[in-house]
Amino acid sequence: MSLQLKTTKERPSNAAGAPGPGTAPGRPAATRPRRRAFTTRRGLVILAFMLPAAIFVGVFTYYPMIAGSQMAFRNWKLSNLTDTSWVGLGNFVTVFTDPAFGVILGNSLLWVVASIVPQFVIGFAIALWLRRRFRFRGVYQALIFFPWAISGFLIGILFRWMFNGEFGVINDLLMKTGFIDQGIPWLAEPGTAMFAVIVANVWYGVTFFAIMILAALQSVPDELFEAAALDGAGKVRTLFQITVPYISTTLALTVLLRVIWIFNFPDIIWAMTGGGPANQTHIITTWMITMTQKGDYGVASALGLIVVALLLVFSAFYLMALRTRKEV
Amino acid sequence: MIDTETTPARITRFAFLGLWLVISLFPLYWIVATSLKAPGAIFRYPLEYWPVELSFENYVSLFETADFGTYVVNSLLVATAAATVATLISLLSAYVLARFEFRSKSAVLMAFLVTQMIPAFIALGPLYLLMVQLKLVDNRFGLVLVYIAVCIPFCTIMLRGFFANIPDALEEAAMIDGCSRLGALFKVIVPVMKPGIVAAFIFNFVNCWNELFLAVTLMNKDENKTIPTALNGFITSFNIDWGSMSAAAVLTILPTMILFAFASRYIVQGLTAGAVKG
Numbered sequence: 086m087s088l089q090l091k092t093t094k095e096r097p098s099n100a101a102g103a104p105g106p107g108t109a110p111g112r113p114a115a116t117r118p119r120r121r122a123f124t125t126r127r128g129l130v131i132l133a134f135m136l137p138a139a140i141f142v143g144v145f146t147y148y149p150m151i152a153g154s155q156m157a158f159r160n161w162k163l164s165n166l167t168d169t170s171w172v173g174l175g176n177f178v179t180v181f182t183d184p185a186f187g188v189i190l191g192n193s194l195l196w197v198v199a200s201i202v203p204q205f206v207i208g209f210a211i212a213l214w215l216r217r218r219f220r221f222r223g224v225y226q227a228l229i230f231f232p233w234a235i236s237g238f239l240i241g242i243l244f245r246w247m248f249n250g251e252f253g254v255i256n257d258l259l260m261k262t263g264f265i266d267q268g269i270p271w272l273a274e275p276g277t278a279m280f281a282v283i284v285a286n287v288w289y290g291v292t293f294f295a296i297m298i299l300a301a302l303q304s305v306p307d308e309l310f311e312a313a314a315l316d317g318a319g320k321v322r323t324l325f326q327i328t329v330p331y332i333s334t335t336l337a338l339t340v341l342l343r344v345i346w347i348f349n350f351p352d353i354i355w356a357m358t359g360g361g362p363a364n365q366t367h368i369i370t371t372w373m374i375t376m377t378q379k380g381d382y383g384v385a386s387a388l389g390l391i392v393v394a395l396l397l398v399f400s401a402f403y404l405m406a407l408r409t410r411k412e413v
Numbered sequence: 414m415i416d417t418e419t420t421p422a423r424i425t426r427f428a429f430l431g432l433w434l435v436i437s438l439f440p441l442y443w444i445v446a447t448s449l450k451a452p453g454a455i456f457r458y459p460l461e462y463w464p465v466e467l468s469f470e471n472y473v474s475l476f477e478t479a480d481f482g483t484y485v486v487n488s489l490l491v492a493t494a495a496a497t498v499a500t501l502i503s504l505l506s507a508y509v510l511a512r513f514e515f516r517s518k519s520a521v522l523m524a525f526l527v528t529q530m531i532p533a534f535i536a537l538g539p540l541y542l543l544m545v546q547l548k549l550v551d552n553r554f555g556l557v558l559v560y561i562a563v564c565i566p567f568c569t570i571m572l573r574g575f576f577a578n579i580p581d582a583l584e585e586a587a588m589i590d591g592c593s594r595l596g597a598l599f600k601v602i603v604p605v606m607k608p609g610i611v612a613a614f615i616f617n618f619v620n621c622w623n624e625l626f627l628a629v630t631l632m633n634k635d636e637n638k639t640i641p642t643a644l645n646g647f648i649t650s651f652n653i654d655w656g657s658m659s660a661a662a663v664l665t666i667l668p669t670m671i672l673f674a675f676a677s678r679y680i681v682q683g684l685t686a687g688a689v690k691g
Contacts, residue, residue: 130594131509135521138506138565145562146528149536149543156539163538211433214426217418225430227677229437234673235666236623238641242648242662243440246447246655254443257460288436296681349532352625356648374534374626382538389535396530 156386163380176387185364185372192279193368196354197347200286205340207287208294213324215295216302233292241356244285248272248357272358275365282354282366286347297339301332337407344403345396369395441666448472448659455655471660479643479657480635485664487553488622488639495557496617499564500610506565507572508598512581525566533563534626541630551634559627564617571616574682575609576602612679615672622669640665 160172247255250270259265271281313323351370360367369392376385447455451468475481549555584597625641632638647658
């Protein structure tokens, strides 16, 4: 009996719909029952229900990650397991002095920025135009959702075939429409190869933005638009002064999550170019996987730590910028 | 809607949406068309925009020359087992995270979220060594264990959102009637949450079905390879046989598309709920 009473008391903190448990309104209500009952059956229920998940994630996700971070400071090569001595920052020096690293870092930035901007713009346009109801809207949404069911690796294969220099459909279409006179060997040149992998990524990611932004748009109350219309605001003005500010937090967080995700997304490049030609289309994560396959776990782990550090710093600055803008 | 749309605006809108529809579907059409062409017809000039001579030769050779049947069975086994167990385990953890308040709750949620930011392949090397120690390299059971761990965090977060929509009066009533908490969860809540649970299962299944880097690292023998692992072998060879490749791609994509068509509504719900409310 006592169990049920307690869960009832906790209800307000859940009902507030707070996504994070640490949100202010949930806290005070939750403090009392927790203190009273943690050693009782309630605590056992929590422990028993959480344990399987904790074991799996702990053993197969967190243990390798933490074990891997110390490898970054050791000479850890699969080819020579007898000498795994401490090398301090040696692996990092190897990474930073590698002449390819500059290209790889530049590619990573290009890959993220040049992918996310068109994804956002096209996704926003689709969401805006989908907000108004029309016949078959549901069907349309289901159809443009399809690319999402495909894995990044297969998308890479699809586009590798379409960007094929000799028999690729993209060259054929461009020649038919008169944009080019002869086929471009897209994936054989660093510049065009980078362009091609980004095109594939844009194609893949637009849907995600369209879905997230549409959901955000549908959360804007109609009264706001009515009021804006009464005040004589035009469409463009309504968009930039009512709609965008209202959903700006959602937009900003969606972009942040996407930046992190794309930065960590090697699949398309892996399938289309494998980092080639001559390592010119590698991003940090594809490079990391290549190093793992070569058996150089020390350098691979150093690259992993560099990825985590870059993303942490970026997220911190991004969230700080977001907060200051909100306060002004 | 209070504003009316002018005709040019309407035309622009439908033209744009139509164009995007064509762009979204064309690559899918193209791979299907390629796979159905007769061998040799893919390398014919001018390009044929539809299979002039319809042929299933590519599919046949996929099963005859490459051992595609084995890869399909492996993928099916691994993905089904991992998705089932991961969904069950996540159901328990999501339930606790939705219904209880406890001290380490935010830490647990944070630990789950972090795994979504830092992908599993960041620790490929150490994971491989761990699996060597456990004697689980080149072992489908081992891959299942790793996939379960990969699926649990997002699945938990997704299911937690669905639990929040269900009043806890339901299980309280069941528990007054003498059900245990576990019994109440499975007899009373699970039936109500069925669509959400199915969606979570499908999401897990599709992720495991598609996973590449972990499988490539952990599965070396041909008889143990999953479909993506095998395809990875195809593309790293010098001459890609685009005929069989396209057939393989279609066969890999097809099941996930069918499953997604069923579950997309719930997956979208799961994805957007957190973001919009937060």
